[in-house]
Amino acid sequence: MSAVHRWVQLSTALFVFWLVLSMPLDLSDLLWGLPAAVAAGGLAGAFLWREASPGIGARRVAGLVFYTFDLVRQIVPAALQVARVVLDPALPLDPKMIVHRTPLDDDLERVTLANTITLTPGTHCVDLDGDRVTVHCLSPSFAASLIDGSLDKRISTSIGGVERDE
C-alpha cells in the first residue's frame, strides 16, 4: 500500500472522528477539522505507521463492528457464569495458565484475539509473543473455545476475510 493511500485513509478516519466530536456541525468545524485531520494523518503515516498500515479498511471496519456485536453475545452468558463464581460463598476457582498457539498472522487479528480473550469472562490474556498466547483462566472449562480453535476461526472470518483490505 502506498504512502499516499495510507495518508488518505488515516486522514479520512480522523476527519470523521472530528465531525463526530463537533456535532451539531457548522461551517467552521469543517474549516478547522479538515487541515487538522490532514496534518495528523500525514504525521501518523510518516512516523507511527511508517513500515505498515494499521491494516484497517472499510471492509474491516464493518467486520469489526459486526464482530463487536458477536462478541457481546458471547460475553453476556459467560459473564453470568463468572458472576456465579464470584457470588458463590465457596469460590470454586481452579486457575490455570495455558499457552495457545494461534494460526492468525496479522497484527490486527492477533490484537483482536488478545483483547477478545481478555474480555471473555474466565480467560485473561497475560502475554502475546509471536504466535504464542499465554492465557490465565479461572478454570480450564472457560478456555474450551480457545483451545479448539473456534475463536481463531471466528476472528479470521469476521475481519480476516477472503482478501485483505490493504
Added chain:
Amino acid sequence: MNEWSLIPLFWGTLIFLLINAFACLWRGLAGPTLPDRILAANVIGTKTMVVLVLLGLAREQGIWLDVALVYGLLSFTVTLVAGRLLETGRLKGAWKQ
C-alpha cells in the same frame, strides 16, 4: 421528549457507583502487591468516567461528556505507564529495539 424522567435513576446509579469506588479503595490500601494497587486505581478510574457521564446527563450539561472522555484517556495512560514502570523497573523516554 421523554414523558418518563429517568433522572432519579441516574442519581441512584451514580451514588451506587461512588460507593463501589470507595469499596475498591480497600484493595488499593490493602494490596498486597503493587499490581493490585494499580488495578484498584484503574477500576476507580473506570467508575469515575461513568459517574462523569451520568452527572452530565442528570444535570443536562453536555460538557461533562468531554470531561469524561479526557478522564478516560488519562486513566488509560496512567495504567499503561504504571504497568510499564513495573515491567522495566524504570521509566524511559523512548524504547529502542
Added chain:
Amino acid sequence: MNRRRAGRILTAVLIAALAVPLMYGMVQLPAPGHADAPAHTNVSAGYIERGAELGGSENLVTGVLLNFRALDTFGEVLVIFTAWLAVAAVAGTASNAERDPVPPSPVVDYVIRLLGPFIAIFALFVIVNGHVLPGGGFQGGVLLGAMLILLSLVMDAETVARAVSARSWIWLRATGVLVFAMVAVMGLPLAGYLFGLPDEPGLRQVLTVALELGIGIGGGAVLAGLFFAIAGADRS
C-alpha cells in the same frame, strides 16, 4: 508496625473526610453561567453584560482569560515553561535513551499507535473550540502531553529523534510563551496597547485560537518534557 497501620487508617479517614465535603460541594455547584450564583452577583455582572462583546470570544471564561486578564495568563504560561527549565536543569533532558530490556507488548504497541492520532485530533478539537466550549489550551495541552507520553512507551528512539530533534523540542516547549509575546506585541499596532485585540471579529477569533494553540502545544510539550526529565533521572 502498629504505628504504620495507625498512620494508614488516619490517612484513609482524612482522605474520606476531605472527599465527602468536596463531593457535597460539587453537587452544590451552581450551574455555569447561572445568574444567582454568588460569583456572578457582584463584579461579574459587568463582565456578563459586556464580556462577550469586549472579550472577543463566545465563551466568557476564555474571553476573560485571554483578553481582560491576558497578562495573568501570560504569567501562567511562563511559569509552566520555567518549571520545565528548572526540572531540566536539575534532572537533565534524558535524550540519550539506552537499550531497554523488555519490549512493549504487541497489543499495547498496536493499540497506542491506533489511538495516538485520534487522541491528537481530540486534543486539537478541545484547543480550537476553547473559545466556544469550556476547555481550551491548557486542557488540550494535557491531552497532547498524555499522547506524547503514551507514544514514548512504544516508539523507538531513532523514530523519535527523526520526528523531533532535541533542538526543536526546546522551540516546541517555548511555543506558548512565544505566541503570547507575539500577540501581545501585535496589540500595539492593532489596538494601540499591549495585549490589545483588534475590533474585527474574524481577526480577533483567529488571534484567540492562535493563543489557545500556543498554550496547548507548548503546554503539551512541556508536560511530556517534565515526564521525560523525571523518567530519565530515575534510571541512575
Added chain:
Amino acid sequence: MIDAAHALLVCFLVIAGAAFFFIGTLGLLRFPDFYTRIHAVTKCDALGAGLVLLGLAIWRGPDGEGVRILALIALLLISSPTAGHALARAAFRTGLKPWTRNDGERDGEIPGDASERD
C-alpha cells in the same frame, strides 16, 4: 407506549450495568490473587460501563451527545482490555506467581484472604 418501552429498556441496561460493576467490585475484594482479581475487574468493568453507557446513549437518542457516548464506548472496548493485558503482562514478566487451588488447600487458607502473599 413507545416512550414507556424506551424508558424501561434504558432502566434495564443501566441497572444491569450497575450490577456488573457490583460483581466486579466483589471480585476485586474477594478473589485470592492478582490474576484472578484482574479477571473479575476487566470483564465486569468493561461490560458494566458498556451497558450503562449504551443505556445512556439510547436515552439521548441519535443527537450529538448520543454519538459521543458511543465514541466513549468504543474507546472503552479498546482501552479496557489493553490496560488489563498490560498490567497482567507486567506482573507476569516480573515473576508474580499465580495462585492455584493447591496453594489454598495446602495452607488451609481461606480463598480471599491474601494477607500472606506479598
